[in-house]
Amino acid sequence: MSRSLGTKPIDLLAQFTATLQFEDLPEDVVAKAKIHIADTLGAALAGTRSAEFRIAGAVATAAGETPVWGTKRYTSAHDAALLNGVAAHALELDDSGGCDHSGAVVLPAVMAAIGKVARPVSGKQLITAVVAGYDAGRRLLEAAGGYDAHNSLGWHSTATCGTFAAAAGASRLLGLDPLASRDAMTLSTSFSSGLWAFIHDGSQAKKIHAGRASEGGLLATELAAGGMTGPSRVFDDVWGGFFRTFNKDTCQPEKLSEDLGVDFKLRRAVLKPYASCRGAHSAIDALEDMLVETGRTPAQIRSIGLAMSPMLMGMCGARENGALAPTQMSLPYALAARCVHGSAGLESYTQERREDPRIVELMARMTLSVDEGMLPLDEPIVSVEFDDGFRIQRMVPRATGSAERPMPLASVAAKFRALAAMATDDTRADALWSMLTDLDQFDDVAELISRLSGDADNRATFR
CATH class of the missing domain: 1.10.4100.10 (2-methylcitrate dehydratase PrpD)
Known part of the structure; x- marks a missing residue:
């Protein structure tokens, strides 16, 4: 040796x-x-x-x-x-x-x-x-x-x-x-x-x-x-x-x-604004971009098509809305959540929102196909047809949270505060964020570590 x-x-x-x-x-x-x-x-x-x-x-x-x-x-x-x-x-x-x-x-x-x-x-x-x-x-x-x-x-x-x-x-x-x-x-x-x-x-x-x-x-x-x-x-x-x-x-x-x-x-490394597998994020962005570009609403969508690589289909192609773990791996659910609940964030993954019948109905109007010509890590092509017959498609090469499409610092801070508040109070979450932004100025991180305590054990399990 x-x-x-x-x-x-x-x-x-x-x-x-x-x-x-x-x-x-x-x-x-x-x-x-x-x-x-x-x-x-x-x-x-x-x-x-x-x-x-x-x-x-x-x-x-x-x-x-x-x-x-x-x-x-x-x-x-x-x-x-x-x-x-x-x-x-x-x-x-x-x-x-x-x-x-x-x-x-x-x-x-x-x-x-x-x-x-x-x-x-x-x-x-x-x-x-x-x-x-x-x-x-x-x-x-x-x-x-x-x-x-x-x-x-x-x-x-x-x-x-x-x-x-x-x-x-x-x-x-x-x-x-x-x-x-x-x-x-x-x-x-x-x-x-x-x-x-x-x-x-x-x-x-x-x-x-x-x-x-x-x-x-x-x-x-x-x-x-x-x-x-x-x-x-x-x-x-x-x-x-x-x-x-x-x-x-x-x-x-x-x-x-x-x-x-x-x-x-x-x-x-990239940040994740949506509470799903990263493989679903560019499709969420593509849908969002098309809605903004056309000035239309999710209620006007007739159908959604997804062309995906074989690898992404195996990873995120299931239509899931049952247990939380598989639902977070589902690209169809992520898109349906954005349309039905207005967001693909964690708030759209509660049991009540997963069981919304509109989710299942919209996922049934999605067509998923494998494009054998796609490379494993190619992002999906999202196609949308609206009620009046107008069609549009989009592929976002790098999702929000990447260097090419960064999350604004205000959005990063808002995400942190919302998540931290699930285990502590808002005041403590705000103080934590302030400390972390100045982390390189601390001679001893012991105070930061002490601030990471909370009362999650006394709060309900997220389901």
Whole structure:
């Protein structure tokens, strides 16, 4: 076993992760990091009202001193990473475009690791660790062939690559040296898991993936900090290696270290304004654009057509309005919710609104087709026919929340406040947002962490 760093991509990435400083981060990356940290915390506070969080919380009951966000409970660092990760991903409002859901795997692990540090942790240190985690997680996914190649095989990249992201972020926060950082990241691959099988029957399994990845990454980091060695050849072309195991045909290991310090992967992460799988978001935008452009209302729609790639059809093509988990994966429901309830936000996914008979009636007027000529990640083409026979179609290449179609800061803040208020009061939510916008000015994030408590346990489960 090699106990020194060489020039392999994983060695270069470990060296970069271990030595990254706040001063190395461009201004735009710092600004975006603060937004994604706030967005993830907002999603997590709301997610403490989810059924999945409450089920997991009844199981993960270890004693400890690490806070469970949105509650007044404390638990072990490992269970906190698990529970806070479950909460962040539970309501489909956490960011994507990273490993895929980087915020929900990186931030819970990094913040759980804070309790392992004897000295105060500054906002700048927190931001740097989060950036390192986002960078590593996305790099592993790209090295594994990219989202379409990896996920099309049935792996859920949030879970398979998320452990690596969490380990990178936690190891940076703990100040591990380059060799120990490599151990942490390579050890984390032994905890990589997570399948798309949940899509076939509405299982809640997806909701646990981010938390499990966060907990696994933190565990790998603590083991490495204690001296446990990782498999240094896990990213070589060897039997049992990550790439051979997860996607042996299209891997590009060099992407682990390509343009380190220049191409910060956080830049490609996107926010989610709608409470559904990201695969549905561009279609919602397309429908919205066509309604605005024509000056018409949803009540005037006769029918909707959707042309989709085979991958998107399998992921989001079901007409669902029953249980919450599968409904959030349904593109037809998202469009119907926008038409019937005026929004595809979380408020349109309550049980009462899912059961609205107008939803089923409108989904029945949708025609879904697979376009074999589309690439896996091509966005759907949305066609609308109105009552007077007028037809229009649109495809939005990058949905709201992306760099090409950004959410205004006021919208990001409004989303945060609405979600945070599901577990705390409005005054506390406002104060939290103010603190997070100035995160890089804090010498000690302990006050921020204390402000993440809430009374979600005394509020009704979101259904």
